[in-house]
Amino acid sequence: MVTYSQEKEHAAPSGGAEEFLTALLDRAYDDGDRTALETVQNRLAALHAKSFEIPQEHTGFKGLGDDLDEALRIEERMLAHEDRFIDLEGFEGAEDGGQEFVRRLKKVVREHPANRHPFYLTYLPEQASVADIAFYLAQESALDPRFDDFIALMQIGMPVGPKLELAANYWDEMGNGAFPRVHTVMFQDALDEVGATPEYIASHQIVEATVCGNLSALFALRRPLIHRAIGSFAVTEFLFPRRCSQLLEAWERNGLSAKGHEYHREHVGVDARHASGFFKNVITPLVDASPAVAGEVYRGALARLNSSQRYLDRILTRLTDGTERGEK
Known part of the structure; x- marks a missing residue:
């Protein structure tokens, strides 16, 4: 290249x-x-x-x-x-408060094609090989190894209530103080299990995955986009538990080690709690305090959903058309 x-x-x-x-x-x-x-x-x-x-x-x-x-x-x-792909006109604002905004936002997330994508629903649990899992984790490495840093950055300047929620989320990311349970450490264990070396990742990561990682980074880094960050990471936490469960099915079907799947097993439970906390204790009070930020939260959520859909569409195509097996 x-x-x-x-x-x-x-x-x-x-x-x-x-x-x-x-x-x-x-x-x-x-x-x-x-x-x-x-x-x-x-x-x-x-x-x-x-x-x-x-x-x-x-x-x-x-x-x-x-x-x-x-x-x-x-x-x-x-x-x-x-x-260009986000229609704000079709989404009701925050005139009825943060709780109602969250209810509507969750409905949008549940109905989006990225929520129940066929890559996760069928291909990963039923067909994916170890090589396919390695390819998938190479894409996930565009976001997962920095998630703790993203959460750390998002705490800056937050009101105390939302900051406490984000701080609890961050402490979970840090393994609640236990080095082997730090999520980046466990994610590296998963990469090691399937042979996804830095060289493999560099040569196999697709541009759609790079886009997902770059969107997450810029939302966390640029303070004017902090409310987009909140929307984006709330969606990420919302989507991940089911996705982890489907990855675990592939993991166990291929006879991979228990140590290697600890990262994804951990997130089945913890991210459901994190998603609930984002919606209830971060988005709701922020929108209640300033309804004008709802549009930015929505833009961040939709950017995450749309980029995730493009990423999953491309992965599924690459794995089913023979590209990754050298058949084309």
Whole structure:
């Protein structure tokens, strides 16, 4: 695959960095160029990674402004693209309070195609091989290893009630203080069990998964989008317990180890509680306090649902048309 740097260097003689990025974004989002989309999303993932890593050497502010400017330009275009698929006119607002808003939002989530997708309903529990599970977990690694950091970031500036809910969620992510039970540690156990090495992940992750990870990162990182983050992560917690149960069926059918499935077994119960807490103790009071934020919560929820549907559609196609088995 041609990298962002290679494309940028090739384009340099005909224009500067800004012109190059504008043209790349036009190809990705106006022309539907999948290669351009992969290039720009991989670049955004690399830029986001810097916000979730400890620097190995002191660099001061060198390059920080350029990186942030580049990331924001990509993010703005990405969000505009996602918003094209969200119909706010068809959704009633928060005029009846946070509790009623949550009831309507849950109905939208339950009725969305991503909620009961055939990849989870039938393919994963009934047909998926160990290789298929490895491919699936490679996609999940775009989001799951940073979930604790996302929750940590979302607590900043929150009112005490919602902050307490998020803090409890975060402490669960941290294994309630037990290192082997930290969710990122358990997720790594699952990756190790099926041989999903960093090299495998890098070569098998599809752009739809990268989009899901980038959306989660930008919602958590950019404070003006905090209410989109709340909507997005509430949906993530809502969807995950059933998905974990269906992964466990595939796991056990393939005779994989109990240690490897602890991450997903844990989330069958804990995420149902987290989802309830998000809706009751975070979204409801925030919307009660400021009904104007309901539209942003809804945008975040729908962006998560829509990106999840695209991701699952692509996974199912790749696994059923022979692509991942080298048949095509």
